[in-house]
Every structure is written in C-alpha cells, then in structure tokens.
Amino acid sequence: MTEPLLRVDGLKTHFLTRAGTVKAVDGVDLRLDRGEILGLVGESGSGKSVTGQSILGLVDPPGRVVGGRVLFQGEDLVGAGEKRLRAIRGRRIAMIFQDPMMTLNPVLSIGTQMVEAVRAHEAVSRAEAWERSRRALARVGIASPDERLASYPHQFSGGMRQRVAIAIALLHSPDLIIADEPTTALDVTIQAQILFEVQKLCHETGTALIWVTHDLAVVSALADRVAVMYAGRVVETGTVAEIIGAPRHPYTRGLLESVPSRNRRGVPLRSIPGMTPSVLDLPEGCAFRPRCDRPTAACTTMPELAGERDDRAWRCWNPVAAEVRGDAA
Amino acid sequence: MTAAPIIELDGLTKRFSRKLDVVERFARRLGAAVDDRAVQAVSGVDLSIAEGEVVGLVGESGCGKSTLGRMVAGILPPSAGTLRWRGRDLRELSPADRHHANLKIQMVFQDPMASLNPRLRVADIVGEAPVVHGLVPRRQAEDYVAATLRQVGLDPAYLRRYPHQFSGGQRQRIGIARALAVKPDVLVCDESVAALDVSIQAQIINLFMRLREELSLTYLFISHDLGVVEHISDRTAIMYLGRIVELAPTPELFDKPNHPYAKALLDEAPRVSVEKRRFAPIRGEIPSPLDPPAGCAFHPRCPHAMPRCSAERPALRAIAPRRWSACHLNETTGP
Numbered sequence: 001m002t003e004p005l006l007r008v009d010g011l012k013t014h015f016l017t018r019a020g021t022v023k024a025v026d027g028v029d030l031r032l033d034r035g036e037i038l039g040l041v042g043e044s045g046s047g048k049s050v051t052g053q054s055i056l057g058l059v060d061p062p063g064r065v066v067g068g069r070v071l072f073q074g075e076d077l078v079g080a081g082e083k084r085l086r087a088i089r090g091r092r093i094a095m096i097f098q099d100p101m102m103t104l105n106p107v108l109s110i111g112t113q114m115v116e117a118v119r120a121h122e123a124v125s126r127a128e129a130w131e132r133s134r135r136a137l138a139r140v141g142i143a144s145p146d147e148r149l150a151s152y153p154h155q156f157s158g159g160m161r162q163r164v165a166i167a168i169a170l171l172h173s174p175d176l177i178i179a180d181e182p183t184t185a186l187d188v189t190i191q192a193q194i195l196f197e198v199q200k201l202c203h204e205t206g207t208a209l210i211w212v213t214h215d216l217a218v219v220s221a222l223a224d225r226v227a228v229m230y231a232g233r234v235v236e237t238g239t240v241a242e243i244i245g246a247p248r249h250p251y252t253r254g255l256l257e258s259v260p261s262r263n264r265r266g267v268p269l270r271s272i273p274g275m276t277p278s279v280l281d282l283p284e285g286c287a288f289r290p291r292c293d294r295p296t297a298a299c300t301t302m303p304e305l306a307g308e309r310d311d312r313a314w315r316c317w318n319p320v321a322a323e324v325r326g327d328a329a
Numbered sequence: 330m331t332a333a334p335i336i337e338l339d340g341l342t343k344r345f346s347r348k349l350d351v352v353e354r355f356a357r358r359l360g361a362a363v364d365d366r367a368v369q370a371v372s373g374v375d376l377s378i379a380e381g382e383v384v385g386l387v388g389e390s391g392c393g394k395s396t397l398g399r400m401v402a403g404i405l406p407p408s409a410g411t412l413r414w415r416g417r418d419l420r421e422l423s424p425a426d427r428h429h430a431n432l433k434i435q436m437v438f439q440d441p442m443a444s445l446n447p448r449l450r451v452a453d454i455v456g457e458a459p460v461v462h463g464l465v466p467r468r469q470a471e472d473y474v475a476a477t478l479r480q481v482g483l484d485p486a487y488l489r490r491y492p493h494q495f496s497g498g499q500r501q502r503i504g505i506a507r508a509l510a511v512k513p514d515v516l517v518c519d520e521s522v523a524a525l526d527v528s529i530q531a532q533i534i535n536l537f538m539r540l541r542e543e544l545s546l547t548y549l550f551i552s553h554d555l556g557v558v559e560h561i562s563d564r565t566a567i568m569y570l571g572r573i574v575e576l577a578p579t580p581e582l583f584d585k586p587n588h589p590y591a592k593a594l595l596d597e598a599p600r601v602s603v604e605k606r607r608f609a610p611i612r613g614e615i616p617s618p619l620d621p622p623a624g625c626a627f628h629p630r631c632p633h634a635m636p637r638c639s640a641e642r643p644a645l646r647a648i649a650p651r652r653w654s655a656c657h658l659n660e661t662t663g664p
Contacts, residue, residue, distance in 0.1 A: 043526035043527060043528060043529075044497075044526055157614055187389035187390055187553065187615070188553065188555070188594060188598050189389065189593065189594065189615075190389075190614065191597070191599075192597035195599075214526065214527060215599070216527070216601050217556070217598075217600050217601045217602075220599070220602050221600075221602065244602065255527055255528060257531075258527045258528045258530065259527060260534065260556040260557050260559065260560030261556065261560070261600070264560070265579070265580070266538075266560070268535045268539075269531040269535055269560070271528060271531035271534075271535055272528040272531070275498055275499075275528075275529060276526065
C-alpha cells in the first residue's frame with residue numbers, strides 16, 4: 001500500500017481541567033487517500049471535532065495532544081513547530097467551521113480578507129490575488145463575484161457566508177480540507193447546494209475531505225468511507241455501504257435505527273437507552289457497555305479496533321451479525 | 330371528518346411592523362412615501378386539526394412556521410384571521426372560557442435551556458402552573474409533579490434539582506412535563522427534537538408517540554427535519570414564505586408531492602442510504618419576507634415557472650380528496 005495522504009496513529013488529545021483529565025480523544029486512528037471523502041460521525045462529546053482540530057494543531061489550552069502521530073504526506077504534525085504549522089494551515093490543509101463567522105472578519109470586506117489569505121502564503125501581486133479570489137467565489141457558485149468581493153460578511157445570508165468560507169478554504173487548492181459540521185446550521189435546500197459544490201470540487205481537484213458531522217444522512221450521501229466515534233475512540237470504520245448497509249458495532253446499528261425513516265413510519269424507533277457518557281467518568285472497558293443490549297463479561301476490557309481489513313474494522317467483542325439491513329431506503 | 334375540528338385556523342395572518350422613527354414620520358407627513366417595513370410572517374393560513382391528529386408543519390427558516398405555532402399556542406396574537414377552538418371563535422368566548430382554551434393548548438420549545446428558568450427547581454417549574462390554575466391543591470403539588478415526571482420517563486428523585494443538572498434529553502423531558510402538567514389537549518411542538526443527538530432524539534420521539542396514545546393528545550409538530558415529520562405525523566403541511574403550499578396525508582405527500590417546492594424539498598433532504606448520490610440543488614435562496622416576489626412566492630426558483638406565476642398568486646386548492654396544493658400547474662395539466 002502506498003503512503004496515504006494523511007495517517008493518524010493513536011492520537012490522544014486530553015483536556016487537563018480542575019475536575020480531572022477529560023480524554024476527549026483517546027487513541028484515534030484514521031487514514032485518508034488523495035481525493036477521498038471521509039465522514040467522521042459521532043454525537044456531541046464523542047471527540048469528533050477535537051479530532052479535526054488536533055490534526056491542524058488548533059486545540060487550545062487546557063487541551064493538549066498528549067500522544068500519537070498525525071502523518072501528513074509522511075511529515076508528523078504533532079511535533080511540528082508553530083511556524084511550520086502556519087505554513088501548512090490554509091495552504092495544504094484548510095479548515096471549514098460550522099459557523100462561517102469563525103473564519104470571516106466582520107469589519108473587513110470579503111475581498112480584503114481573501115487577498116490577504118492568498119498573499120499570506122504566496123508572493124503574488126494584489127491584482128493577481130484579487131483575480132484568484134474572484135475565481136474561487138465563482139467556483140462555489142456565487143454570482144457577480146466582483147460585487148461580492150467589495151461587500152462585508154453581514155451583507156451575506158448564512159448560506160452565502162458558508163460558501164465564502166469554503167471559497168477561502170479553496171484558495172490554495174489544498175490537499176486536504178477538514179470541514180466541521182459546515183452545513184448543520186443551514187436549511188435543506190442551501191445544504192444541498194453546498195454539498196453539490198463540495199462533491200464537485202473534490203471530484204475535480206482531487207482534494208481529500210474529512211467531513212465531521214452527526215448527520216448520518218449527509219454522510220451516506222457524500223462520503224466514500226465513514227469512521228464512527230464514541231467517547232473519544234473510533235468504534236467502527238468502513239465504506240459507506242458497509243457502515244450503513246451492514247453495521248457491526250451495536251452503537252452504529254443503534255444510531256442507524258434511531259433515524260426516523262419512511263419504512264418505520266408510526267412504529268416506535270429502536271432508540272439507544274441512556275445517554276452519551278461523560279468523558280470525565282468513563283466506564284471500565286468498552287465505553288458503550290452500559291447502553292449496549294448485548295454486554296458480556298469480556299466487555300469490561302477494552303476491545304481492539306479489528307476486523308476484515310485495516311479500513312473495515314470495529315471495536316466490539318460481540319459484533320452484530322453481518323446481515324444486510326433491508327430498510328436502508 | 331365528523332366532529333368539529335379541535336383547532337381551526339381561518340385566514341390567520343401575522344404582520345410584524347417596525348415603528349417609524351421621528352424623521353420618517355416627519356417625512357411621511359410631508360408626503361414622502363415612507364414604507365412602514367412590515368414583515369408578513371404568516372399570510373392567510375387556513376388549517377384545521379382534528380382531535381387526536383398529528384399535523385406536521387415543515388418549512389425552511391423564515392417560512393413562518395414558528396410564528397404560526399406561537400399564534401396557535403396563544404403566545405402571539407394574530408394580526409388578522411380567526412382561530413377557532415372546538416368550533417368557537419376564541420375572541421367570542423367569555424374570558425373564563427378563553428382562559429380555559431388557552432390552557433388546553435400548550436407549547437414545547439426547541440431549546441429547553443432557554444425555556445426553563447435556571448433558578449427554579451424542577452418541582453417548581455413543573456408544579457407552578459397547575460397550582461396557580463387551581464388544577465391541583467398546593468399540598469398535593471409534589472405528588473402530582475412526581476407523577477408527571479414519571480409519565481415523561483424521569484425519576485421523581487430529581488424533583489429538587491435545577492435544570493443545569495440535567496442532560497439535554499432530560500431537560501427536554503422537563504419541558505414536556507411542564508406542558509403536560511396543566512392537562513392540555515393539544516401540544517404545539519416547535520422544533521422540539523432539533524437540538525438533540527440522534528439517539529436521544531429517538532427517545533423523545535418515542536415519548537411523544539407514547540403520550541399521544543396514553544393521553545389522546547393532538548399535536549401540531551413543527552420541524553425542519555423531514556424524516557422526523559414523516560415518522561410522526563398523520564398529515565403534513567409544507568410552508569413557504571408565510572403560506573401553506575401543500576397539505577396532504579403524510580404518506581401521500583412523501584410519496585408523490587404535488588407542489589414544485591415540496592418536490593424540491595423532499596428531493597434535497599438527505600436520507601440514510603447505501604448509495605452515493607449527486608446533489609442537484611434548487612437555484613437561488615429563500616427570498617426575504619420583507620420583499621416577497623409577486624405572484625407565487627416560489628416562482629423565481631421554480632423550474633416550471635410560467636408567465637402567470639409571476640402575475641397571480643395561486644390559491645390553496647383541493648387537488649384530490651384531503652389533498653391541497655397551491656400551484657397553477659394543477660389547472661393547466663389537470664389534477
């Protein structure tokens with residue numbers, strides 16, 4: 001196997017708080033090839049966002065990456081200095097946040113911000129940077145880009161702002177984009193527009209994408225592969241067809257059955273009992289054990305992420321039988 | 330439908346207008362055409378809800394669905410139109426009857442943290458209203474609250490706790506218990522499961538359905554999540570820019586939407602599926618309700634728009650038994 005674009009090995013990000021050590025990310029392994037779209041799925045508190053931030057070294061104190069490696073084209077980013085990270089951020093790896101106002105400065109025009117972003121990494125003339133910004137806006141489907149470059153973020157609707165944030169992420173044709181719930185706050189029709197652009201761009205430019213989300217429906221439509229996180233660990237990984245069609249981890253299956261679907265109209269949903277555990281106070285062994293419908297004595301020790309292949313694995317002692325779900329309509 | 334509907338909306342309208350400032354009032358007096366910038370959030374909505382029915386109300390942000398829900402729940406007064414409770418116009422009821430009717434319609438909000446008083450204990454949050462309204466004597470309030478909590482799946486041992494000591498799903502249960510405490514007939518749920526994680530959301534949806542059985546409740550279930558609405562409601566209404574554009578029994582609507590907007594909305598909603606798909610988005614964005622397009626509000630984005638659509642607004646008409654749609658296409662091509 002050739003070296004993947006990104007390999008995350010045993011990543012651990014802990015937050016040292018007065019209440020104790022919060023193991024937000026506790027041994028996450030991921031790999032991503034060029035042009036691939038990975039859906040990183042989990043509920044709140046599962047560590048999916050912190051994983052995305054850790055890859056770029058964006059975790060603020062009291063959080064700290066305390067272990068593991070993030071190999072980006074063979075280079076370990078965990079030990080890298082701030083200067084090196086700054087050279088990579090934006091140019092080689094870009095990030096899109098849920099709230100575009102995290103990316104945009106409210107008091108500068110879009111054009112000023114985009115030109116600055118271009119010239120931060122490349123010595124080009126102002127005119128050329130402007131031209132490139134124009135093209136980036138046009139690429140994400142913004143009409144009359146010249147006019148738009150002169151406007152300020154507050155003059156845009158939520159969907160337009162998110163497009164601008166995506167256009168900024170695209171300025172340097174990065175190798176990897178990490179998108180943290182970028183469409184969660186948007187309406188269905190606007191979300192579809194953004195997903196459409198993103199899908200097209202990854203296809204055209206070969207940019208790899210990590211799409212962090214809680215929304216299984218979006219992931220199933222967009223991604224090539226999926227990693228499901230629970231309490232700071234990846235509990236199952238595989239292709240979309242494998243995860244959605246034949247989940248092996250009881251948590252993944254429970255999540256899928258919790259989504260209301262047309263075939264189960266009016267029937268009570270098979271919900272997962274209990275709630276997501278606090279990462280401050282995790283049970284011994286498998287973190288899902290207290291909510292699982294099939295726990296055994298073995299579950300008091302943490303199972304390894306293992307399975308058929310490196311990229312088709314689950315972290316469970318008693319995996320769900322590999323039946324194909326019939327109701328994935 | 331045989332009996333009178335439990336709730337009947339007739340041309341219900343809500344306008345929000347901004348007051349003119351001094352300069353504008355002066356300019357207007359001098360004859361300048363100063364617009365009073367009214368936003369018509371809800372325009373002439375007709376809807377009747379039968380007893381025991383679950384009506385889903387779907388739409389994107391700004392379509393007026395929450396405003397409509399608030400008018401039904403009696404939180405916002407309508408600017409025009411009538412709201413009939415069991416066949417009687419609310420405005421014509423005696424104060425005591427109106428009070429009673431208002432109590433019978435309760436609301437469950439989206440964000441329980443914003444709708445629960447952080448300084449009150451659960452016992453007071455849930456127990457205050459039934460005591461004040463004389464449904465339960467103060468001495469028995471605590472037992473009553475405990476029973477209500479049990480009904481929504483909360484341990485009565487939590488009676489003395491404050492809202493911040495609960496998880497999101499539990500807080501939503503408290504919000505539901507507070508609404509149930511005054512023995513309502515109708516619950517207006519405004520995005521009541523939107524802020525919850527998928528696994529918790531399923532628990533709350535199941536709770537709503539169990540309560541419906543146990544207490545024979547009627548719901549107006551407002552959500553932007555099509556999957557949730559499809560799962561829970563008997564009939565679904567789709568709103569666009571303040572108006573209902575399609576209303577039909579849920580299975581029929583989701584199988585064969587009639588209105589182009591309903592079609593587009595259902596196509597765009599991502600579903601859990603093993604197949605990858607290509608997105609083909611609706612053009613453009615939702616117009617501002619400050620300046621709605623003339624004619625059919627959807628015509629600038631509609632793939633089937635014809636000259637008539639920008640000139641004349643289509644009325645909500647019956648296209649089949651129990652099915653209503655507001656589109657000119659139904660007349661040119663037949664229902």
